[in-house]
Amino acid sequence: MAVSTVNISFQEDLLDQIDRIAQSEARTRSELIREAARIYIERKKKWESIFSYGESLSAKYKFTEDDVNNEIRKYREGKDLKNK
Numbered sequence: 001m002a003v004s005t006v007n008i009s010f011q012e013d014l015l016d017q018i019d020r021i022a023q024s025e026a027r028t029r030s031e032l033i034r035e036a037a038r039i040y041i042e043r044k045k046k047w048e049s050i051f052s053y054g055e056s057l058s059a060k061y062k063f064t065e066d067d068v069n070n071e072i073r074k075y076r077e078g079k080d081l082k083n084k
Helices: 012-024 029-061 065-082
Strands: none
Touching: 012 029
8 A cells, every 4th residue: 555644733732642642552643643534534434424314315205404303302302201
């Protein structure tokens, strides 16, 4: 796999936190930042998938964001009544 070197600017306090965590885990700064980037990308893909699925259901069943908010409100109100 090809590797590229990049320069990134960090505020000192953030870089200090990165260095402390990397040292406590016996890793390099680069390893920690690579893992953070991978995790961010994975999470972003998951959220994009979730939103895409929601949009497809919305189109299929013709419900709106207000419909979803109303159902959530009803569910929460029902849950509150059960807990009393």
